Structure formats: structure tokens, C-alpha cells
Amino acid sequence: MPNASVALDRGAVVAPVNRRLFGSFVEHLGRCVYDGIYEPGHPTADEDGFRRDVVDLVRELGSSTIRYPGGNFVSGYKWEDGIGPREDRPVRRDLAWHSLESNQVGVDEFARWCALTGSELMMAVNLGTRGIAEALDLLEYTNHPSGTALSDLRIANGATEPYDIRMWCLGNEMDGPWQLGHMNAEDYGKLAARTASAMKMVDKDLELVVCGSSGSGMPTFGEWERVVLEHSYENVDFVSCHAYYQERKGDLGSYLASSLDMQYFIETVVATADHVKHKLKSKKTINLSFDEWNIWYLDEHQASDEVNDEWRFAPRQLEDVYSVADAVVLGNLLITLLKNSDRVTSASLAQLVNVIAPIMTEPGGDAWRQTTFFPFSVTSRLAEGVVVRPSISAGTYETEVYGTASLLDSVATFDEESGRSAVFLVNRSQTESLTVTVDARSFDAARITEAVSLHDDDVYAKNTHEDQNRVGLTANESAALADGVLTVTLPPVSWTAVALTR
Known part of the structure; x- marks a missing residue:
């Protein structure tokens, strides 16, 4: 049985644990909203039509911020289609996913749902087919207390208090040719800068996210960030990163090392953002919002007939069923986000229910946890205080895609006040258990x-x-x-969490 070691020094602090790293994402796509969070006829539905069984699972998952829509x-x-009396709301075509949108859930309903789940609403504005005026209107509707046309309209629609949404995404994946209103970096950077400037005239303390690359494999990756940030740097606070992973061609070894690509992605965007900072002689630092990340079997989706010539309400789309290997990779990606929490200060697991999601539902029936639910929920629950960078000594293996990869990955957190700490570990070996010695003496851990x-x-x-319960957590x-x-033994292809206290 191979051995490995991890040395933890409470002085090797990366950053405080940021609760926003445990965010998620709800899009009007497939059955994420309709039949997912919202199903008026369901036995657990409340007066708003929200499935309370799903609410309970979201709270257990520990989602902090929810990116929407x-x-x-x-x-x-x-x-505007999603506010006011439901019977008056128009049905529209959604060109992105070739389906029909009933608009029965809009910003007011979703804000109430976020309150139920104890999560923070992170709003995205349409910079594809709309622009500055519409973004300002939405900001007025959601955040202005009263006394203006749109704030009073919100009050008339039942929300007396403003939602005070702090984080705003300036469009979505505008580098992608698939995106409605797709534009080049110059045009998007200028539009994002103007929109951000206008929104901060309303509230200088808003936290604005400019679109970065929709994947590290995009031909414009790196250059897109440079150009966009040179236009918008002083008016925005985050640049977004999006990354999805899947096993291809039976290459499990490379798949288990997917976090190496996420690390490369983060380092490249950080270097680019800091280059622009120095070029502009700016005093501010742009952080990363990894506001789409997950396991997604995109190849299989593109080969399917999920998107076809029919226009349907809430079709079954992107309903990946996740394996143990998928969950281990997801847990490893979360370790990587924690390791980089000095610069990645917001992240959103995409998505939350039914659509490439940790939670699945059936209409009128059950809600259950996918395998990926477990590493996310446990990490969200146990991680507190500060992130501590580990020193890892372990064997390696060769991957076809990423070259040499360590058999072990790990990160730890420590909370000085409570004396609690946690160690998260992944064994990437496909065949052998790994006995790991973790020197946690600096944590004063006693049990x-x-x-x-x-x-x-x-x-x-x-x-x-x-x-529904084929896979779950087991006591180690x-x-x-x-x-x-x-000391702890990690089975092959496994994710492990150990909580310690003084």
C-alpha cells in the first residue's frame, strides 16, 4: 500500500474561508426551475409553488449564493415578463435552449425562494440582446427602496423592502459564438465598462462581474480577458471563469486529474488580470468569480436530440446522472477552489436542480441526492476559519491529457476561535489504497x-x-x-473529509 504525507502549518494561510465559494446556479433551462424548485401541484409545494423538499435539500447542500437567471x-x-400577476405574464421562446418560457417564476419569486434557502441572490443582466437601460431598470426595481416608478412597481407586486442585490453579472459568456448577441472582446469590453459605470452611479458599492472566457480551450482565452479588462478594469470587481469536465474515451486517469486544468485556468486569468492592473497603474485588484463549474457530459448532450425542432415547456435537458468518479472529481475541484481562495472569492456550482445538478426530482414525486451532493455539502459544512495550504508528499502517475499528476490532493481549514479544523483529501489511484499521514500538530487537534x-x-x-441511495458517505x-x-487510509478513487477539534 503506497504512503503519502501532508504537513499543515497554521501559519500557511491562503485566505479566510469565503462562504461565496459554496455558491450555486439556477438557470431557466430544462427542469431546473419548473419541476425543479417550482412545482405548484407537488405535495410539498408552499403557497408560492416552491417544492419544500427541494428547499430542505438546498439548505443541506449549503449553497451560499445563487446565480440567476x-x-x-x-x-x-x-x-419585465416575469413580474406582476402570473396570469398576465407572456409565454416567450427561449432561443438559447430552444424551449418555451412561461415566466411563472421571475425575480420576485426567486428572491423569495432565496430567502427560504438562506442564500444570497446573484443577478445576471442581459447584455446580449439588451443593454445599459434595461440593466438600470432592473437595478431600480430590485434595489431602490421606494418613490420611483419601478421601485413602487415592486412594492405593488408585493415586495415592500428592496432586495439589495449586491453581486451582478454583466452578461454571460459573451465570448461564445453560441451566445445571443455574441461580440468580440473590444465591443463587449466597451459595453461592459459603460454598463458597469452606469450601475455604479446608482450604487458605488455594487460588486460587478465582467465576462471572462467560457473555457480554457477557447481560442481567445487569455487575450479575451486582457482586452475586456483593459476597457472595464476600474469599473468592475470580478472576472468570471467557466469550466466543465467529463471523462472522455475511457481515460479515467486524466479525468481524475481535471483539477490541474482548473489550476491552470485560475493562474492564467490571475496573471492576465494583474498584467492589466500594472499596465493601467491601478491600485485595485480584480478577483475571480468561478461562477460556472461542474461535471458536464457535454459530448453526450451534443450528440442527443435533447434540443430539437419542438418548442416545449421545461423539457428534460442535461439531466446527467453522476457516478462515484464524478463525485471524486467534483470534490477535487472544490479543493482547488479553496486552495486559490485568495483570488477566487466567488464560485457557483452549475447547476442546482435536475440540470447537471447535485439534486434531482421527479414531477409529483421524490427529490434525491446525486453522488456529487456529498463532497459539496460536507465541504460547505466543515470548512471554516481560514484555508491552510498543505505541503504534500506523494507518488505520481502519468496522464495522457495533463502529464504528471500526484496520487494525492488535499487542503485544510482551521478556525482559531472554535478550535475546529478539517482536512479534505482525494486519492486518484485507480487500483491502490493510500495511507496518508497528516501532521496537524499546529492545529492543536486533540480528537x-x-x-x-x-x-x-x-x-x-x-x-x-x-x-436513490446506492451511493453515499461511509465512515472512514x-x-x-x-x-x-x-493517519487515514484512502480507498482507490475516493474523496475523504476528516474533522478535528481541540
Whole structure:
């Protein structure tokens, strides 16, 4: 059995744990909204039509911020269609996903849903087919207290208090040819700068996210960020990153090392943003909003007939069913986000319900946890205080896509006030368990309060509608702590979390 070690020094602080790293994403796509969070006829539905079984799972998942309403959907969206009496709301075509939108859920309903789940609403504005005026109108409707036409309209629609939305996305994936209103970096950068400047004339403390690249494989990656930020740098606070991963051609080894690409993505965007900072002689630092990240079997979606010539309400689209291997990769991606939390200060798992999601539902029926639910929920619950950068010593293996990769990845968190700490670990070996020694003496840890692993002898085991509890967390009985040194055995292709306290 191979051995590995992790050394933890409470002085090696990356940054405070930012709750916004545990955000998610709800787009009007497939059954994410309709039959997902909203189903008026469901036995658990409340007076707003929201499924309370889903609300309970979202709270358990620990989602902090929720990006809304897209995604590609936002580039054709008229927010005004989703307010006022439901019976008067128009049905529209959604060109992004070739479906029909009933507008039965809009900003007012979604703000109430966010309050139910205890999450922060992160709003996206349409810069694809609309622009500055519409963004300002939405800002007035959501955030102005009263006494103007649109704030009074919000009050008339039942929301006396403003929503005070702080984070705003300036469009979505405008670098992508698939995007309604797609434009080059020069044109988007200028539009984003003008929109951001106007919005900050209303409220200088808004936190604005400018569109970065929609993937590290885009031909304009890096150059897009440079050009856009040279136009908008002083008016925005974040640049977005989007990345999706999947196993291809049976290459599990490369797939398990997907976080190496996320690390490359982050380092490239940080370097580009800092280059622009120095070029402009600016005193501010732009951080990253990794506001779309997940496992997505995009190749299979593109080969399917999910998007066809029919115009349907809430069709089943992108309903990936996730395996143990998928969950291990997702847990590893979350480790990478934590390791970079000095610059990645917001992130959104895309998406939340039914659509490439940790939570699945059936109309009129159950809601259940996918395999990917578990590493996200446990990390969100246990991570507190500050992120501590580990020193890892482990064997390596060769991947076809990413070259040499470590068999082990890990990160830790420590909270000085409570004395609680947590260590998160991934074993990428497909065949062998890994015995890890974690030197946590600087944490003054005296006992283990929790040790769980996600693992199965079948790395492709899944939770389905028919077998909703096939995969879950299991207690890792190997975990032991002596004199501040933790030893734990990690099964092959596994994700593990160990919680410690003084």
C-alpha cells in the first residue's frame, strides 16, 4: 500500500474561508426551475409553488449564493415578463435552449425562494440582446427602496423592502459564438465598462462581474480577458471563469486529474488580470468569480436530440446522472477552489436542480441526492476559519491529457476561535489504497469528530430514481489521531473529509 504525507502549518494561510465559494446556479433551462424548485401541484409545494423538499435539500447542500437567471438564457431574457400577476405574464421562446418560457417564476419569486434557502441572490443582466437601460431598470426595481416608478412597481407586486442585490453579472459568456448577441472582446469590453459605470452611479458599492472566457480551450482565452479588462478594469470587481469536465474515451486517469486544468485556468486569468492592473497603474485588484463549474457530459448532450425542432415547456435537458468518479472529481475541484481562495472569492456550482445538478426530482414525486451532493455539502459544512495550504508528499502517475499528476490532493481549514479544523483529501489511484499521514500538530487537534469517505468498488455506481441511495458517505474507520498526527487510509478513487477539534 503506497504512503503519502501532508504537513499543515497554521501559519500557511491562503485566505479566510469565503462562504461565496459554496455558491450555486439556477438557470431557466430544462427542469431546473419548473419541476425543479417550482412545482405548484407537488405535495410539498408552499403557497408560492416552491417544492419544500427541494428547499430542505438546498439548505443541506449549503449553497451560499445563487446565480440567476442564466447562463445562456439571460442573453434573450426580458426581466419585465416575469413580474406582476402570473396570469398576465407572456409565454416567450427561449432561443438559447430552444424551449418555451412561461415566466411563472421571475425575480420576485426567486428572491423569495432565496430567502427560504438562506442564500444570497446573484443577478445576471442581459447584455446580449439588451443593454445599459434595461440593466438600470432592473437595478431600480430590485434595489431602490421606494418613490420611483419601478421601485413602487415592486412594492405593488408585493415586495415592500428592496432586495439589495449586491453581486451582478454583466452578461454571460459573451465570448461564445453560441451566445445571443455574441461580440468580440473590444465591443463587449466597451459595453461592459459603460454598463458597469452606469450601475455604479446608482450604487458605488455594487460588486460587478465582467465576462471572462467560457473555457480554457477557447481560442481567445487569455487575450479575451486582457482586452475586456483593459476597457472595464476600474469599473468592475470580478472576472468570471467557466469550466466543465467529463471523462472522455475511457481515460479515467486524466479525468481524475481535471483539477490541474482548473489550476491552470485560475493562474492564467490571475496573471492576465494583474498584467492589466500594472499596465493601467491601478491600485485595485480584480478577483475571480468561478461562477460556472461542474461535471458536464457535454459530448453526450451534443450528440442527443435533447434540443430539437419542438418548442416545449421545461423539457428534460442535461439531466446527467453522476457516478462515484464524478463525485471524486467534483470534490477535487472544490479543493482547488479553496486552495486559490485568495483570488477566487466567488464560485457557483452549475447547476442546482435536475440540470447537471447535485439534486434531482421527479414531477409529483421524490427529490434525491446525486453522488456529487456529498463532497459539496460536507465541504460547505466543515470548512471554516481560514484555508491552510498543505505541503504534500506523494507518488505520481502519468496522464495522457495533463502529464504528471500526484496520487494525492488535499487542503485544510482551521478556525482559531472554535478550535475546529478539517482536512479534505482525494486519492486518484485507480487500483491502490493510500495511507496518508497528516501532521496537524499546529492545529492543536486533540480528537476526531468526523471522518467520512465517498468510495465504491464500482467507480461508476450512481444514485438513480429507482435506487436513490446506492451511493453515499461511509465512515472512514481507519482515521486515527495521536499527538496531533492524523493517519487515514484512502480507498482507490475516493474523496475523504476528516474533522478535528481541540
